[in-house]
Amino acid sequence: MAEDLVFYTNPMSRGRIVRWMLEEVGHPYRTEVLEFGTAMKSPDYLAFNPMGKVPTIIHNGTVVTEAAAICAYLADAFPETGLAPPPGDLRxxxxxxxxxxxxxxxxxxxxxxxxxxxxxxxxxxxxxxxxxxxxxxxxxxxxxxxxxxxxxxxxxxxxxxxxxxxxxxxxxxxxxxxxxxxxxxxxxxxPAAVRAREIDDALAAARKQPSS
Known part of the structure; x- marks a missing residue:
């Protein structure tokens, strides 16, 4: 279910790394796009990410920030993907x-x-x-x-x-x-890398379009 994994990002940020990782994992997720300086600094967002930056994920109530930590967490949370060597493996x-x-x-x-x-x-x-x-x-x-x-x-x-x-x-x-x-x-x-780029490029392009 997408609601058990929520991804906070901006298409012009390091959130693109996590987008790629999420596409590799293949588990449904919901994306929340935040604006720099406004939504990222809102009290609601600061309540679980005091840095007021993206990316952040919330997985079954667990908050993870920092792109490298999120990548490592997701690989362990979804071991069936084989995206991390299993515990005990010398790799x-x-x-x-x-x-x-x-x-x-x-x-x-x-x-x-x-x-x-x-x-x-x-x-x-x-x-x-x-x-x-x-x-x-x-x-x-x-x-x-x-x-x-x-x-x-x-x-x-x-x-x-x-x-x-x-x-x-x-x-x-x-x-x-x-x-x-x-x-x-x-x-x-x-394929996951290409999908991730296409998603974020489309989001970035849409943000540049003048509002009607």
């Missing part, structure tokens, strides 16, 4: 390792680069990601060890890591190394 190590590497060092490094901030060489020890080149080299390593992040099977970590790579190359905050382009091509053509 769970690289699965968590690279998903949260993307949520931490990659997200921070790419955001700082987009804002024009670079960590001085003498201060690299103070930040979790060191330097941008360190992050990019490690990310390249992650996508070249196997077909997918956790081996030969696509999973939730690919949704999250892949989204960071796809967006980074699109917006010029991540260099287009051949390994990144090959990896992105492998995963971005998945």
């Amino acid at each position: 769970r190590g690289p699965y968590y390792r690279w998903m949260f590497f993307a949520a931490g060092p990659v997200e921070a490094a790419i955001s700082n680069k987009a804002l024009g901030f670079e960590v001085p060489d003498e201060r690299r020890g103070m930040v979790g990601y060191g330097g941008m080149n360190d992050v990019v080299n490690a990310l390249e390593y992650a996508v070249t060890q196997s077909e997918y992040i956790a081996g030969d099977h696509f999973g939730a970590a690919d949704v999250y890591v892949g989204s960071q790579i796809g967006w980074g190359m699109m917006f010029g905050t991540l260099e287009k190394r051949p390994a990144f382009e090959a990896y992105w091509q492998r995963i971005s053509s998945r």
Whole structure:
């Protein structure tokens, strides 16, 4: 039932990552599109997401925020999808390792680069990601060890890591190394990824239409 899984998002946000994950899961869900600065900051929404940002999901009364956490949660909540290695499987190590590497060092490094901030060489020890080149080299390593992040099977970590790579190359905050382009091509053509893009692109386009 769609009412047991509600998705709060905006088509011009990181909610696009979770949309892709939801389409991979295939469980019915209801979408609530929120406006920046208004609905996202309303008392009702702040009551379960004090950050006043998207994405957020509520699944059977459980609130989950942060895109990486939502991807990991959904994979475990719907184990029949095979989107996460099962508990005890050794692939769970690289699965968590690279998903949260993307949520931490990659997200921070790419955001700082987009804002024009670079960590001085003498201060690299103070930040979790060191330097941008360190992050990019490690990310390249992650996508070249196997077909997918956790081996030969696509999973939730690919949704999250892949989204960071796809967006980074699109917006010029991540260099287009051949390994990144090959990896992105492998995963971005998945039916769920295409459906998710089409849904959010349509929502974004509709928001740009003048009201009658």
